[in-house]
Amino acid sequence: MTRIFSGIKPTGHMTLGNYLGAVRQWVAADQEPDDALFCVVDLHALTVEHEPARVRRLSRQAATLLIAAGLEPRRCALFVQSHVDEHTRLAYLLECTATDGELRRMIQYKEKAAKAQAAGDGVRLSLLTYPVLMAADILAYGAGEVPVGEDQRQHVELTRDLAVRFNQRYGHTFTVPKATHPAVAARVMDLQDPTSKMGKSHENGAGIVYLLDEPGVVRKKVMRAVTDSGDDGVVHDREARPGVANLLDILAACTGGDPVALADGYSGYGALKRDVADAVVELLRPLQERHAELAADPAQVDKVLREGAGRARELARPVVDRAYEAIGLLAPYPWFSCCRRRARGCGRGRLRGRRSGRRVRRAAPARRSR
Secondary structure, eight states, rough: OEEEEEEOOOOOOHHHIIIIIIIHHHHHSSOTTEEEEEEEEEEGGGGGGOHHHHHHHHHHHHHHHHHTTTTTEEEEETEEEHHHHHHHHHHHHHTTTHHHHHHTHHHHHHHHHHHHHHTTOOOOOOOOOHHHHHHHHHHHHSSSSEEEEEEGGHHHHHHHHHHHHHHHHOOOOOOOOOOEEEESSOOOOOOSTTTTTTTTTOOOOOOOTTTTOOOHHHHHHHHHHOOOOOOOOOOBBBBBBHHHHOOOHHHHHHHHHHHHHHHHHSSSOOOOOOHHHHHHHHHHHHHHHHHHHHTTTTTHOOOOHHHHHHHHHHHHHHHHHHHHHHTTTTOOOOHHHHHHHHHHHOOOEEEEEETEEEEEEOOOOOOOOO
């Protein structure tokens, strides 16, 4: 079975775009615990100005929503990126493989750097290098498929390039992955600006349907969605009629229909908007109910994330260790390996120090005589 990996960044509340463009595809995948890995990529949230408490809160909310959406912990590994050291260990090796030019060509870097400069903020180095960390996220697990939205295609192509380059230079180490995309609504657009993606971190939320929006709020946002002028009725044309096409794509994704065929059933925008609103509300209802149950039992979510991180470490460590050896680094000494096992709770005793490569255990306290 092909191993798949994908992640979601906790920079804002999860949206309908996240669900239709990525999460629902993850849930539909044929999953096995060792072959389906899904991650809250919290380290990626640090590339821009942020509030630490908000990152923690959104990371937990994202994990809870992923479980509520149907990511069954018995069928996949769900974890938080920063809980698995292998991501950052591998990222530096890939930085030594990537070039400055190919990172500066990334569209998202150009857009976010321009936005930061316009706001008078500095551009963090991590904003330039985060596609390399994303590549490490994927390559550490030998993933063959990466289910992503259309906007992440360029980053997966970079990952493929780095894997091929590393393999050619240092010997075969990484599986070369491919991006997979859902057929409909791979990129859900903002309801107020149908030329822009429905993103989590937009300042204006009027055109964004969040997964935890109440039904009344969902209906209001959909009914106020921007449509297009034209005398030819309701047609699916992403270039000439992006607003209407976006509504038809959403309706098709929610109901399983074809957006072009659905357009033939409407003579006006009002009926289309009402049907879209109804479809979205019904789509989100079971997810919101399950989220409420999980939010009331945070220990259950903690357990899922802890077990998922443990499984992810077991899968990633051999790959990353092999990459370290291939690129020319010395293998870790036994004392280091023991410390890593002890950090996972192996129970082999506390280490007091190192002498000539020998492990030294803390002596047990002497028993007092009466």
